[in-house]
Amino acid sequence: MKTWRSLGERRGMVRARKAEFEDELPAGESVRQISRRDFFRFSGVGFAAGLALGCKSKVVEKAMPYLNAREGLTPGVAQWYATTCGGCTAGCGVLARSRDGRPVKLEGNPEHPVSRGGLCAIGQAQTRGLYDEDRLRGPKLAGKAVDWAALDADLQRRFSELRASGGAVRVLAGTILSPTLRAAVHSFLDTFKDGRLVEADALSAAALAAAYQRTHGQWLVPHYRLEEADLIVGIEADFLGTWIDPVGFTRAYAERRGPDKPRPMSKHIQVEGGLSLTGSNADERVRLAPSEAVPFLEALARQLGLTVEGGALPTALAAKAQAIAHELETHRGHGLLLCGLNDPRAQELVARINHALGHEGTTVDLARPSLQKRGDDRALEALVREMAEGKVAALLLLGCNPIYEQPAAFAGAFAKVPIRLSLALTEDESAAACTHLAPDHHWLEAWRDAEPVAGTVSLAQPLLQPLFATRDAVESFGAWAGRPVSALQALREHWKAAVFPGQKAVGDFETFWNAALQKGAAQVDTGPAPRYREGRVEGAPRIGRKDGYELLLYAKVGLGDGRHAHLPFLQELPDPITKATWDNYAQVSPAAAVKLGLEQGDLLRLRPEGHALELELPVVVQPGQDDRTVAVALGYGRTAGGKAGLGVGKNAYPWRAFTSGFLAAEVAPLQVRRGQGRVDLACTQDHHSLEGRELVREMALAPYLRDPASARPHEQPGPSVYGEHPHGAHRWAMVIDLSACTGCSGCVIGCQVENNIPVVGRDEVRRKREMHWLRIDRYYTGSEAEPGVVHQPMLCQQCDQAPCENVCPVLATVHSEEGLNQQVYNRCVGTRYCANNCPYKVRRFNWWEYPHASELERLGFNPDVTVRSRGVMEKCSFCVQRLMEAKLTAKNEGRELKDGEALPACMQSCPAQAIVFGDMQDPDSRISQVLRDPKRFLVLGELGIGPAVSYLTKIRNVAPRPTEGGHHGA
Amino acid sequence: MSSTEHLHRSRFRASFADPEQLLHAVKHLRTAGHRVLDTYTPFPVHGMDEAMGLRPSRLPRACLAFAVLGLALAAGLQIWTSAVDYPLITGGKPLLAIPAFIPVAFELTVLLAGLGVVASFFLVARMRPRLRIPDLHAGANDDRFILAAELAADIQFPAVAQELAGLGALDSGLLVEDRFQRRSAFWDRPAGVGALLLACLPAFLLLALVPVLNRDFQRRNLAWDGGMGAPLSAQAYDASGVLPSGKVLQAPPPDTLSRHGEPPLAFGPGKAEAERAGRELQNPYQPTQARFNRGKLVFERVCATCHGREGDNNGSVIVARGAFAPTVLVSPLVRDMPDGRLFHVATFGGPTKMKGYGDLLSREDRWQVVLYIRELQKAAKPAAAPAQATGAQP
Amino acid sequence: MRTVAITGAVAFGASLMIFALSLDTRLLGDQSGYKPAQPIPYSHALHAGELKMDCLFCHTSAENSRHAGIPPLSTCMKCHETVLNRAGTPMGKSDPSPEIQKLRDAYASGRGFEWVRIHRLPAHVTFPHSRHVRVGVACQSCHGEVQGMERVEQAMALTMGECLACHRTENQKQLLAGRPPQAPTDCSACHH
């Protein structure tokens, strides 16, 4: 036993070298506990010893049932709980799959009024944040672990002194989405003479709210209704990727993207410096440098008849502004202008244009405004000043990490606050500088609520008992206010008092409460919309810079503001545009790269003028980017808060500074010089052109509407010479609508979580060994300067005449009677022949025994899916475990399987609803209808391998090019 | 060669330095009426077969037979395993994909033909591993060409020796008995080989029987796992090193409500609550055949263990032990109870010994059991009720 | 002598075959016969045999879950709050059996028992009990005559071959009756 133990430990260390993020493991932790199951696996000792290790030791296995049975609680049977995602401040509805009393998978809640069934990549990865080794295990006082009583005693003593002395107590929070928590914070602050809540977001929309304060007299962020818009003009607003409510926006946007939707296809024009995910989906793009955005808006406003002063604009841009203005005029009342600049003048211009064009009430909802971004940069600036002056006696950090994500001045001022308390879950940069740590529950352990959009209150219920000695923030504030209360109690009381009366449909609170728990949200009435006020646009007119580089800071789809940078899943999610993982970088346009003599991976030193901080970043040559813009992603360069995020990329937050009270993401001018050496970026896709291959079909809207049949591909693959094998009760098929798919990558992480797909680390991605079963191929068409972008989700095509199946010597991959291309892990000997012979290259091989050392992290594994050992091939199975479960349920209930009951994970959470899956033998199923769509085509159908996955031609709402015939390939 | 006891009086040998001479000598001896037994040469001498009058070997026929066997085996194996024994579809190809079977069929044909003909050769030429071989015909594997023959009747050896010398024989003499045919080592003889194999047998049998004979049923077998045999994901009933109470199975936090879960009942245990349930609760289900069947199934599985299949207190536990006397379900007392009260009893238990089954049986099942009890009561003869009402309390 | 050699060779070959087959089933996970002692000597022979309690009385989840399940102690306590010994004498009338007392103590203390797991399929196999129970496969067809076992032991090797044999027979029966086969033989029915 002892020898084995040491062998296993050695193996553990060998394995620890494999993934990048494992390198940071403290030495003490890499010597991990050897559990029973570790005996069964071998790697790390010689082959003969391996055979010996493979022999199961005669360990006694325990069987530990519940002590008490409970109604409706069956081991091995999944329960779904409606709750609300706490991954960001969008407040999406989530269905959490609970197995044996712990959450294993999160999915979109189709009944949730805001997200309507979608869930983004960050949301999908949240269970991994729950089972995270880096979480704080309990409260800390001055760096030492203490129990809650000790922490509370210390705090009570200090707070009492402050209550007596009247010292200033501030709570600095990211947007507090939960009304109950907000109430708890306020009631805590009310116990002080000088207590105030300051909300500040890392990715702020404060200027937008401030603009509405000027135009409508109310600090609000409107709720944009993209589904109502015939024309969407986005200006530096990555609303499909990271801006305010990406999932809700994508869901609404996709409702109008496609020629065969109930309502006509919308047109989307994006004006931006970099190429954002949103821009990649636009029908038309206008490239401009960040400093030209406000002049562009001014020109637009003037064109639309507003009296605005404005600077000159280059002729080309002016013409574009005129064209867009014309489009907006045409779609008056049904257009929408969105702006992501954190610039009060820009936002006021947008607000006034939207008002002038009559968008309020249709596409801009002011009656039920969004509450997803409530941060006020000016309040933060004031707080920093206060702190620097030594006026703040206690600062409590709630759901924010200001030392990391706010300007450098914050850190200096923060040190002057005597009582610094953080409620963060991990010991992040700010928490590390705190005197008191009072870790909150992970949201999956907490009773919470959320009001993402006024009138829509969403409930969050815990999925398991807290794993660690953490305490709900509501309870913490209650305790410190001297009014201990349980979070559930506080929540129910708040709902009874504030939410329940807001509706009239249900008369009984318990019924209302239970319905809200099951549905995930409740809707209540709201007041009327604020009235418009005429006025002069604030601020001086701007003049766009004519030369020099400008910095554009943006957030990545996978990492957002960087708070989840310690989740390896998100670090390894390929950026939808650059396809790079595990890094941020300086994106420059191809023309700029030529001018600077740079190639992908070369190091570039960047420093905005007047800043001391210079960062050296690798270059990514980004087609479609403005030639003077250098784009850098925020959210990287974490120095604390979890090992996976440490040392990955560089932190660009400190470059932001308050300009007239707001933190702008655009910084000019920028000094650019070449760095030394180059970096091998971990990209999952290196080749961006389709090489003239008809792998993706595209078509303009007008010719399609004239003759939909013209979309049908000319060459239809003929029948197999062998004839077909009979199919069983079902025959599964999938169709992916390329017009709808935005490339948001939620499906990628959803698939990864559902199927226990390992994260491999930066080095392995560099070696092109990422494991994603579902990837999104991104191709550029057209010119480098103005490329068209196509996102094509690529997964196992479940071919009927699968080339992979023929070649496996041991029958580890064979066809099922339901048309699935089955991969049997336990039979696989790992010749990799199947992967070689796969024309789609969707098969993934376990090159190593991937590190699954942490028992805590393993709790997040789907218990229904085998965790593959090294040397085994794996690939998309159409989530066969979910199909089996759905079939089993139907059979156990003695009925036929209903259409839409069996869903793969990717389809379930797709915010754009771009994926249709079902039984093609059922003539009434949705899939059968979609399969008849003339837009349908097969990728590599000419090989005659009969893929079960097909795609719908991407329709672009553009004027057809003259050369364009009825059909056309990319 | 010192002893002459083993000399065959009629057999002799002669050695030559040149194959042509040997050939000539063989021809000569045969014409002279001697029987040439064999020749021993360092390489095959062409024309010797004819000179000795040997018939062509039948090994090609053996080769063909083995080839046919190989082909049949390959065809049979491939067809039977791929299309009959475990038909699995790969690449949409037919199960009986004859073209795909050709390569293996060919290889196995060649393999069996080759191995078969070699084995046949060894067998007919009596070639097998030997420990000791006397050097009977010295130089036959080097540079001597030797013949062995039997004297024709009436001819004496010295005359023949004379003739042979004339033909170029380097030496000749009467033949020493072929000793290794008789006096070879034991292990060189078939019996020795057989004995060797039989000697190994017990060891193998023992190894094969180890799992059967030497079993410690208290402990698990030693088993070899090529991978993925033990779960990495947390499975129900397993122990856990990180979850509270050390087990994977966790109770969901109190007061949470799953999407398709039942909201908590608005009743508690106790007689007062039972009576309130009787007043307030209605059976939400109407009796149908399906519900009757399900109610019967659940009743007989759980309730009947004590209450008896007919609700007559005749359950298997009662029959075997008879220690309690539960309430007779078909008694007028129970008949008169409202559905809600029966449901409450099924959920929270009776006032004395019966425990509630609300934790084990779904709400729907409990209502269906109530439906079934009503059917039982209808079916039971009213007179049968007050039979033995010793402890008959609800 | 040749006979001895041939006999030797044949016997040798046969024993090699037996050895190989034995390796294949034994070494690859056959645990039949495994009969560990449990924290208390719970007798299936008494409960399921003599008292004729239905298997699903205690193993309730077999009907709904992939796991047949080990009953929580609360299920035991449904009877054993009252029943204190093998004779079934009610509380107060006789001394409790020490083993039942252990059960009651384990329940009262909230610790429960750490049972010893007997049946375990490899992690790469999913076996849904519910489907099999609902179509009426007797528990005994895989678990053996549990109602006669004082201490439970694994009755069968539970190899894939055994699964398939049953599924194939069932499908043959269905086909002969003119119905579509119901027992899947696709790999991913069990391996995913």
Place this chain on the structure above:
Amino acid sequence: MAHDADVLTASGISAAEAERYGHNLPLIDGNKTYRQVTEEVFAPTERRPPLRWWLALAVTLSMLSLGAWAVVQTLTRGIGTWGLNRTVGWAFDITNFVFWVGIGHAGTLISAILFLFRQRWRTSINRAAEAMTLFAVMCAGTFPIIHMGRPWLAFWATPYPNSRGSLWVNFKSPLLWDVVAISTYFIISLAFWYIGLIPDLATQRDRAKTKLKRTILSIFSLGWNGSNRTWSRYETVYMLLAGLSTPLVVSVHTIVSMDFATSVIPGWHATIFPPYFVVGAVFSGFAMVLTLMIIARSVMGLEEYITTRHLEAMTKVVLATGMIVGMAYATEFFTAWYSGNPYERYVFLNRALGPYQWAYWTMVGCNVLSPQFFWFRKVRTTPWMIFILTIFVNIGMWFERFVIIVTSLHRDYLPSSWAMYRPTFIEVAILIGSFGLFFTLFLVFTRVLPMIAASEVKGVLKNVEH
């Protein structure tokens, strides 16, 4: 017994006659007696190896140890130690496999096909060439096993009754055909080689000085006594095995080529592959035989047995097959162009002009250009020149397989998955190790067994080829 009484010269013709008849040169030089042949052929197995041999063995053993270390790394840590990725799933492993199988082909060709065609000059090289076949197939055979992700389960590729409902193997998989073909090839080649060895083992046995050596050789020589009845059957069996080996050797590389030809990958899916691979195998095999023989004949002093005439005959085979191989390369390009298949066209353009063009042009240079020197008789009869050129051919043929495997995979259908492959040190070490294994085995062979088939040479000692 007076053994040395007669002095038979091996060939009755003088050098002048040989000159007159041009090609009718003796097969063996030096007017040898049978006894001389015996003495000279068995001498290396009977005396202590010279220092040169030990030095050579030290080098090859170091190579082998390096390879063994790399294989242990692979087995214990996983295929991740190699440079493969999701796009390029095979590279060095299968390249080495095909390379070594190809090397093996010359041995069988020399022993079986030349035998059937009654090319008697084969007798002095066939033993070594067959040994080379066996060693090459042993080298080749390791790769399909170690390239597996879970090599400990390699036995699953054999059809045996099992407890999994009897889950058999996929007889439609070319990889399974490979398994069967390679094992058949190895077994039949071994049988062929061993049958040929038996008379010489008997000679060796008779000459053995120690009891142990004699016993061992007695066991393996199966009681051989040179009886004509056995010789007669022996020749039948030898002929039959040659007849079986000939189609077998063609089938083996045909099947190996089907690993690629039956796939859907552009650059692999080619009907030309079977003949192209077989010829390539003969080409590389003969080059390897030449390389080895040129070293062996000089090191072991066997110039009179392996004469320049043997070398010249083999260079002609190399030249002919090299031109066929060159033709195949051209045909591939023509087919790609003529098919109009964009994927196919791209793959071939990419081979010649893409990132792996260095490998492609190395291949063309070595395989098509370097054999052209064999047009010159001077080159054909100068051992050191042949040696250098055949080394080039060996390199070229290794690259041929590398080019086919890697350049086809690294840019196939979907540009999104295109990727580069770079070998790791482990892979290079395994390649070196395979050469180490090959040469170690060969070195040991030359000292343990007669490198020249003495009985066959004796049979042709008096013959002149016409």
